[in-house]
Amino acid sequence: MASVEEGSGSRLVQPDKYKWELVLLLWGAFFLNQADRQVFNVVLPLIRADLHLTDTMLGLIATTFTVVFGLLVPFAGLAGDIVDRRRVVLISLLIFSTGTLLTGFASSFLLLLLFRGVATGAGEAFYAPAAGSLIGSAHDKTRARALSIHQTANYTGTVLGSLLAGWAGQTFGWRSAFLIYGVMGLVWGVVFFLRSRRYAIPAPATRARGDQKDLFGEAVKLIATTPALIGQMLAFGGLIFVSVGFLTWTPTLLFERFGLQLADAGFSATFYHFMGAYVGVLSASWLTDRLIPSIPRIRLWVMALGLVASAPFIWWAAEAQSLAHIYIALAAFGVARGMYDAGIFAAIFDVVEDRLRATVMGIVLASGFLIGAASPVIMGSMKAQYGLEGGMQMLAAAALIAGVVLFAATMVRPLRPRT
Template sequence: MNRRDAVAALAVLTSINFLNYIDRYVLAAVFEPVKRELQFSDAQLGWTLSAFMISYSLTSPFFGRLGDVLTRKHLIAAGVALWSFATAGAGLARSFWQMFVPRSLVGVGEASYATLAPTIITDYYGQEMRGRALAVFYAATPIGSALGFVLGGSLAEQFGWRAAFFVVGLPGLLFALMALAIREPRRGFSERSAASKTAPPSLFQTYRLLWQNKTYVLVTLGFVAYTFALGGLVGWVPAFLERYDGMTTAEANQIFGAMTVVSGFLGTFAGGFLGDYLLRYTKNSYLWVSGLSMFAGAPLSVLALSSREPGIFLPAIFTAEFFLFLNTGPLNAVLLGCVPAEIRATAMAVNIFFIHALGDAISPPIIGALSDRFGLFRATLLAPAMMTASGIILLSAIQYRYLRRSGSRQR
C-alpha cells in the first residue's frame, strides 16, 4: 500500500459518489413527464422518492455489519451494479409498482456503497489528512445532485424520460468494475492498528460499544439535527422564494440550485482543509469547525428568511449553506475516527440510519405541517433552531472529551 493506491482509491470512490447522487435525483428531474405518461397522483410520485429513502435507511445497518466482516470492495461493486441495473430498470416502468420496486433497489445498492466507501478512505488516510480526503469524497454530493437534475431534465426533453434512466444508470456497471480494481487497505491501516487480525465483536457487542461511546452518540445526535435542518431548507426554500420573494418556479429552482452547488462545493472543501489545518493546534479541531459552523449558519438562515431584499436574502442563503456544508468533511472524520477500525462500517451504517430516519426524511413534512398551521415563514424557522441545537450538541462533545481526559489524568 502506498500513496498512489490511496489516491487511486479516493478518485474511484469519489467518481462513484458523483454517479450515486446523479442516479438518486434523476427521478425528481422527470416527475412531470412520468406523471403525465403513467398517470401517477402526486402521492404516488412522492412514494417513488420515499421508496429509495426507506430501503436506504433500513438496509444500511445490514451492510454495515457485512462491511466489518467481508471484503468491502466486493460489497461496493455489487451495490453499484445493483443500483445501476435498478436505475435503468425504472426506465421500463409501466405502473406504480414497476417504478417503486426499482427505486427501492436503488436504495439498497446505494446503502452498500454509502456505508463502506468512507471507511476505506478512513483506513487509507491518517488523521492529519482525513478531513481533506473526506471533503473531496463528499464534494460529489452537491455537484452530483445538481447533475441529476440537469441531465435528467435535458435527456427527458430531447429523448424522453425513459432515456434519462438508461443513460445515467447503465454506465454504473463500468464503475462497479473499477471498484473491484482498487486495492483495499486492511482495517485500521492508517492508524497502524491490528484490526485485520482481530475478529470483530458480535453485532450486539458492537451496538453496545457504540452506545457506550459518548463521543459517537453526541456526534450522531448533532448530525441528526444538522441533517434535519439541511433537509428542511433544501425542501422548502424554493417554495419560500416563490411565495415570499415573487420568483417563478423556474427562477426559484435555478437560483437556489446554483447557490447550493457552489456553496456546497466550496463549503465542503473548505471544511476539510480547515479541520486538518487546525489539528496542529487542537485534537478537537473537527468538532470545533462543525459546531461553530452551525452557530454561524443559524443567524444567517434567519436573516435570509426574514429579508425581502434580494441583495440581502440571496447572499445570506448562500453563506448559510456554505456554513452548513462546511462541517461535512470534519463531522464525518470525527465520526469515523472515534470508533475502533473493526466496527467502522457498522458505526457508519447506524449513523446513516438515524440521520435520515430522524433528519431529512421527516423535516420536510414536519415543516409542511407547521406551515399549514402557522405559515411557511414561521415553520422554516425550525431549521435554524435545529442548526443551533446541532452546534450545542457538537460543542458539548468537546467538553465531554475534555472532562474524560481530565478524569483519566486524576486517576
C-alpha cells in the same frame, strides 16, 4: 505482515501508488450516488403531471427511500468490517444504478415506490461506510484531505446531476434522466471492478484477526460510552432532516415561485448552495486538521457552528422574493453546511479504531437517515396550507436545534471513551 484483500493478478499495486487512484474511483461512484439521488427531485413536477400523483405521494416516495437507507446502512457497516470493502462498494454501485434505470420504466406510484424508494435506497445504503473506511485505511497523513476531496463528489454530483436531469427531462421526458444515470452507473461499476482489483488493500482488521462475533454489540457499546458519537448521531439526524427536505423541494419552490424552467430550477437550487459548500468543507477541513492536536474538540465545534449558522440562511431562502436574495441565502447556507460536512467522517475516525469504523459509521448514518426520513413527506403535507416556505422554516428550526445539541454533547467529559 498485515493481511491483504485478494487481487486478480500476481502483481498487486502497493498502497503508495493506489491511494489517490482509489479516491478518484470512489469519487466517481459517489458522484453517481448523489446524482442518482437528485434526479427524482429535479423532475418531480414532470412525474407528478404524467402519473397524476399528489405532493404527499411524492413526499412518501422520498421518505421511503430515506427509511430503507436508514434501516439497511447498519448492515452495510457490518459488511464493510467483515468482507472486502471493494466488493461492498461494487455491489452498492450496481444495485443503485439498476434501481435508477428501472425507475425510468415505472408507470405507477407503486412501481416508483419499489424502484426508487426501495431498490435505489437499498443500493445507496451500502456505499458510504465501506467507501469511507477504504479511504481511511489507504490514507494516514492525508486522510482528512482525501475524505474532503471525496466529499466534494456529493456536491458535484448533486449540482451536475440536477443540471443534466433537468435538461434531459425538459428535452426527452422525465424517464430519460433515470435511464442516463442508470447506464452511467453500470458502466462505472465495470471500471471500478477492473481497476480496484489490482490494489493490495489491507483486509478489515476484524477479518484478519477473526474477532467478528459481536462486532455490532461492541460498536453500540462504544457509541453509548462516547459523548462525541452520541452528539454526532443526533446532529446528523438533524442535518439529514434538513438536507433531504431541502433537496427534495427547493427545485419545486424555484419552479413555482419564480417560474424558472425545470433545468434552471434544478441547477440553481443546488449550484449556489454547493459552491458555498465547496468553500466551507475545504477550508474547515484544512483548519481543523491543523488545530486538532491542540484543541481536541475543534472538529465538533466547527460542525456545531455550521449547523447553527445554517438556520438564518435557510429561513432567508424561505422568505426571499427575488432570485438574487435566494441565491445569496443558498450560497451562505452552503458555506455553513460545508463546515459541518468537513468533520462527518474525520470526527468519527478521531475516536474509533479501524476495525470498527464501518460498523460505527453505519449506525451513525442509520440514526441520521431514520430521523430525517420524515422531512419530505411532512413538507409535502404542509405545502397546501403553509406553502413550501413554511416547510423550509421548519428546516431552519431543525438545523438550529441540531447544532445546539451537538455543541452540548461536546461539553460532556470525557470526549473519548475511557480505556
